[in-house]
Amino acid sequence: MIRDGQRVLLIHDGKEYYVRAGNGTLSTDKGIIDLNVLMDATPGETIETHLGIPFYIRIPRPTDFFSHARRTGAPMLPKDIGMVCALTGMNRNDDVLDAGTGSGIASIFFGGIAKSVRTFEIREEFAKVCRKNIEEAGLENVEVVAGDMLDAEGSFDVVHLDLQITEAHIHHAHALLRPGGYLATYTPFLEQTFIVMDTAEPLFTDVVCHELIGRELTRTKRGTRPSTRVSHSGYITVARKE
Incomplete structure (x- = not known):
């Protein structure tokens, strides 16, 4: 499971967003993502914006x-x-x-x-x-x-x-x-x-x-x-x- 404060990549349509799981939101042209939801997710899953657009979850490598x-x-x-x-x-x-x-x-x-x-x-x-x-x-x-x-x-x-x-x-x-x-x-x-x-x-x-x-x-x-x-x-x- 993803822990509070952990760095995560959210990916959609070739774009990568380097975010921190926990309190806060990510605003994109595809909608807003509640970053608290990441702590109930696992790498490889998707998380949706408020517009229903899926973003793929990846744990960063070096x-x-x-x-x-x-x-x-x-x-x-x-x-x-x-x-x-x-x-x-x-x-x-x-x-x-x-x-x-x-x-x-x-x-x-x-x-x-x-x-x-x-x-x-x-x-x-x-x-x-x-x-x-x-x-x-x-x-x-x-x-x-x-x-x-x-x-x-x-x-x-x-x-x-x-x-x-x-x-x-x-x-x-x-x-x-x-x-x-x-x-x-x-x-x-x-x-x-x-x-x-x-x-x-x-x-x-x-x-x-x-x-x-x-x-x-x-x-x-x-x-x-x-x-x-x-x-x-x-x-x-x-x-x-x-």
Whole structure:
């Protein structure tokens, strides 16, 4: 059952409405929905407006939080977050340190996979937004720290950095990682990528950089072909500690 205050998606005719179950109403061009009624419903059912128009109920997944959660900046794309998870082998036994939280979208994805996530955001106002997004995602294994990753203590299986990376960040990540653990960095520019690679080479094994490019298929009556728009988003560098 849907609980009071839980985030829910209401869908009709291709439109999605990101709402909170409980007191209040949703006004649309198809009529008004009493959001209290959601707490007597289950995902997959429909709920009607006062005009009798049905809206489909869906519980948000991480991809939906990417689309609808409050943002403090441009988050990593789901395809890039997926690369981090795949290349590090992130799994339910892992303790993960995430730095450069932003809106918390990457942490939401990581929290659904790993045993625990501690995410650092140096800007307090951003950390507040992240905490709210994490709470609305229903993740109890993600801790948001308003502070500098360079002050982090403990040991981790994966360290992920999405911030203005310096040599100090790479050295500290190495110190925090358990043997066999992975460092993964997201950098939008080559200059930052070179800092990561040059600093990581003497410290880690298997330092590999991946350029992140995605291209969709375009279908028309004439036929199907790759889109001419190439979507470059950035670079992920992955390094393993011996």
